[in-house]
Amino acid sequence: MLKYFVKRLGMLIPILFGVSVVVFVTMRLLPGDVASAMLGSSASASPEALAQMRARLGLDRPLQVQYVDWISNALRGDLGVSMLSSGPVTPEILRRMPVTVELAFFSIVTAVLVGVPLGVLSAMYQNSLYDAMTRVASLVWLSVPGFWVATLLVLGASFYVPTWPTLGYIDFPTNPVGNLQTMLLPTISLSAYVVGGTLRMTRSALLEVLRLDYITAARARGGPERVVVFKHALKNALIPVVTLVGLYLGSLLGGAVLIETIFTLPGLGKMLIDAIQGRDYTLVQGTVLFLAASVVLVNLLVDMLYGAIDPRVRYE
């Protein structure tokens, strides 16, 4: 198991290398360059000022030198200095991260707590009215844009529950109740899509398992359906669900950009949007690299979870 983990970790190196190249190249696609973007407000930037700015930012050096410089610093945990605030990028990312992690965590928990039970019931009573309704609901959940749900929730809350803290963020240690209050609506908005997907996957995976011979055998032995489903079938059915939930983490981080912006939560997503709007390219570059690397790592951890759910899975 440890050997497999180390091997998989090794396979991540080329992927992370590729990711860093894509991020680096994307930021160089900018028409003109960062220097002119920074001087952009003073439109009459002289060629001398431009050259000076380029030299200061190290942009006058060949691209490959710039890349090696950036990546070797990144490997040592230094993602450079923000162009707007002049503060180092890495601590800023770490400072913002807990908000996003909390939001993503609550959303995944909601998806599992709501999606899995509803999906199990749907599969147990296949083709019933309940099943039909749940299937429609899951499709709607999948199709409704989270940022629209968020907008409507803000609208509704300000109308019906004016005292509810809709916008802003309250630290958990400072005020746990307030923290959970501020996270409730963002979590509902962000998790909608994942709830729908989890529900659908649970239902179809469970239906597939319930058709297998060992389930027929368990039923023939006369066990109550409840035991057959929860003891025999569910564990096997959860494997694709775990895969899917793991894959959703990426889209949750993407969605967090919108949701954090709407609810003005000071997380990574809000920071990224502010950085894009402020043309703070080192911050954008660092944040995107950090988020992509996190997604890759989490997916590896999800793969390692299979063994815990299904002992037949062997890592070699």
Added chain:
Amino acid sequence: MAGVVLTLVLIVGAGVGPIVLPDPFATAPPDRFQAPSVMHWFGTDNLGRDQLARITLGLRLSVVVAVAAVALGVAVGVVLGLVAGYYGGAVDNIIMRVLDVFFAFPGLLLALAMIAALGSSILNLVLTMGVLFAPSMARVTRGPVLSIRQKEFVEAARALGVREAVIVRTHILPNVVAPIIVASTLQLSAAILIEASLGFLGLGIGPPNPSLGGLISASRTFMGQGPWMAIFPGLAIALLVTGFNLVGDGLRDAVDPRLRDVLDSRTAIR
């Protein structure tokens, strides 16, 4: 079926709406913040513009961008998938490893970063989302190609001396079209959502052209005066995406229910 009807109604509405409805750009300050009525079905906005007209125009732009982006993604992805699957070995390895890199990015984040760098225009939106969709199309194509290239009829064609390009085009491609069509339908719904999200963040099709996401974003300033400004554009997005999802699901079940795992986990990501 319901999905086909829903999608067709919306697309026809998007096609006809901007022609028969009042000018979506005509401002009429005295008529601003009118609630939905017979005159203005979806009400008017802060400048007195007819919301229904603006939504149909936004819908039209959304559909055009989504279809173009998915078409680009399919064109690039299918070629890569065919090449990787047919040749296998090192070629396959290189192509798929490069594509793995793109799977590491949360879709919306990559789109955000690219649009931030390139600037937002219809062309850049299409390019960005095309880049985003190509890898999953390549994966969807490559899988079945791997098994089909070992079938007897392909071997027979090869033994007859048929050129490789012809083998791939006439013997292999037709056998992998079904999953590609299903995946692109599902991809369309993702494209609509991504376009709307970018529009909401102000990185989509810029004003004065309305984008569905942009309409929702704009409504946030005027929530007290015109809540319908927030409700209807979102409803349009949700219905269109539901429509595409229903069509995709229906096609998938009709073509091959076993595709579910591949498609659900690989393409429905946004």
